[in-house]
Amino acid sequence: MRIVFMGTPEFAVPSLEKLCGAGYDVVGVFTQPDRPRGRGKKLMPSPVKETAQKHGIPVFQPEKIRRDGVEDLKALQPDLCVTAAFGQILSQEILDIPRIGTVNVHASLLPRHRGSAPIAWAILQGDREIGVTTMMTDRGIDTGDMLLKKSIPLESTWTCGEATEVLSRLGAELLLETVKGLTDGTVTRIPQDEREMTYDPMLNKDMGEIDWEASPEEIRNRIHAMNPWPGCSVPYEGGRLKLLRARVGDTPGACGTVTVADPKKGLQIGCRGGSVEILQLQAPGGKPMQAKDFLRGHSLETGRKLSGDEGI
């Protein structure tokens, strides 16, 4: 079976690897064009491109596949297309090319969390379970019929980055099952219940703003959901102190004020109905570190307010 894979970030890599490892004939890979990224503004290939090249698979990087990629895709004569966090919307013309159709790997339990940042939104909204769904891609955004679904409990310690890693592996397994089931006819298409669907917008920097009037759980969820991007931070000595990891604390105090700051006891900040303990943070110019390590070299006064422009 001739498969064409479309994907871009790290999340899609295990799916591509699994297909190759299972012996499927991946005849081409579509991914986003190299973008200037990283320090020095160098042109960087996407993780999926690097993986494809490692396997010697031809790579196509149209700026807009529905405009510049149609002929290339037709020439590949795919039986099946697989998308995973590709980052481009497919036109009907594209969808009509593969004989069997196009399967998408989506990192949520559809119909909840349609959109491009499903994992972050699941964490942000306090979901107890997260998961992946494979589906037939159609012209809408994550609206197609579902094929297989797998869920796991969401650990309260997980950041979005960590959950993404776990789900990318789960998604790869599910994709393999789906492709198998699709070829031997054992999977069935299940329409999404539109009444239960939610569509979540892309993340932006403003979402890294912490409302200290929120509950400890809500604040922890936000910190974890925004890690690694866009990140939650508070003003600190002219820069920003990034808050990377947290848990519910045990030292209540006024919202947004430091209630504990000690190399041995850790760092806690008061919020509605309790406090949040900051476990891991990142100072300007520094690497991520444990909050207790940070406090060995920086002293924070208890009672200091860290909301607003003042910082800490």
Add this chain to the structure above:
RNA sequence: CGCGGGGUAGAGCAGUUUGGUAGCUCGUCGGGCUCAUAACCCGGAGGUCGUGGGUUCAAGUCCCACCCCCGCAA
């Protein structure tokens, strides 16, 4: 040449402007105190100050080059 911050003991930092004995908090090791300790007291070990060169009587500090780490830009 996109902009900026940084590299000093096991960890986190100060010291660099103005060159002159390597400091702080914590950890660690030994001793003491205590019913007890994330408590306290005493003592010790632990450092090529990122690398190479230069200036100087003298360089963590000034000059040049290089290496590495991090933030912003999605």
